[in-house]
């Protein structure tokens with residue numbers, strides 16, 4: 001624990017150009033089973049000890065939040081078979097994120113915990129109830145990654161034939177979020193009296209029904225789990241399409257985005273800020289964080305060698321990469337000759353539209369083989385390869401050009417060792433430059449997000 005005077009002096013050391021850091025966690029901890037230095041993870045994954053150590057390290061490095069990604073299906077978008085997904089542990093197994101979130105909350109005290117809850121899978125009342133409970137047990141650190149889902153296979157797990165069309169999903173999500181927000185608001189501040197003398201625990205005049213009747217969802221309220229410490233837990237969103245951006249600009253407190261390259265990042269952020277003003281919001285009230293997958297090693301040469309190894313592995317695993325791409329876009333590309341120019345394929349999706357659009361734009365007329373080697377659906381917005389000093393310097397330049405607000409880190413090979421390259425290698429370099437926080441100023445996630 002740091003002495004209070006030290007906390008204050010560290011706060012004063014922040015420069016004017018500081019930015020936020022968050023972590024994007026994909027999958028179950030078993031997915032690191034073949035990465036070096038993961039210990040006995042293939043036996044221990046059910047109790048996610050690796051992830052609990054990860055959040056402890058992130059809190060030591062003063063990250064704003066961890067976002068726990070989710071999907072609710074077993075892939076079958078390759079040769080119409082589940083084999084490649086199961087054999088390689090691609091997005092399987094996936095534990096229910098709010099349960100894992102609760103364990104993470106228990107071993108941390110300042111880090112924001114942001115599970116993904118998909119709108120097609122949880123009724124809005126249940127979603128609000130889970131989030132208010134998470135906010136309570138974490139003392140004000142809960143967030144919600146609001147996603148509408150993208151796979152018909154997941155819809156089938158919930159008794160539907162397919163997901164509704166892309167744009168309609170966002171229309172439904174508007175109603176959904178309205179209900180969730182109103183349920184959070186169903187408890188007025190000061191509703192819990194707990195007056196032993198009068199014997200009143202809760203002032204019934206301060207707890208209200210919401211009586212929401214929508215086209216897609218309805219809910220009566222009030223929320224029976226009680227008020228959330230943050231009032232309204234934080235909403236994270238990742239809209240890439242026009243509809244998605246419009247939605248994010250209206251509701252999100254933080255946006256996670258992956259436009260490729262500095263110009264696209266800058267444009268994306270400016271577009272969101274313009275849309276926020278049009279929606280009557282202060283653009284400073286939403287922090288846009290850009291996905292990065294930095295390769296950090298002790299020397300630039302070592303980091304470059306690691307990047308080269310990854311590129312070689314990508315060339316060897318074309319079917320796995322195409323299957324992964326098919327997983328997020330709902331496309332089975334297993335029948336297509338790898339030499340076919342991508343420009344000749346007529347691809348469209350009801351899944352992640354912006355992921356497909358980005359792929360098509362970058363592929364141009366390359367063959368499917370070359371296009372998928374160069375494509376990494378979970379890859380970063382900018383390439384960051386080097387020792388802590390050079391990666392920190394590049395992150396500063398990128399943020400200066402983009403204008404803010406921070407980065408969302410994602411490592412394909414999560415292990416205690418790879419996490420330490422970030423939390424104990426890269427982050428201290430950023431801290432010494434006064435770019436990221438060295439101590440939390442607040443208890444609640446929202447307040448930490450709004451700190452700068």
Ligand SMILES: Cc1cc2nc3c(=O)[nH]c(=O)nc-3n(C[C@H](O)[C@H](O)[C@H](O)COP(=O)(O)O)c2cc1C
Pocket residue numbers: 024068069070071116118145146147148149150238239240241242243244245256257258291351352353354355408
């Ligand atoms: C960093 C990031 C994290 C995301 N996490 C999830 C997730 O956990 N579950 C999910 O179904 N979709 C996730 N998505 C997909 C988005 O919710 C959204 O569908 C996608 O960005 C495409 O945007 P669009 O629907 O506006 O085309 C994520 C996207 C990004 C960029």
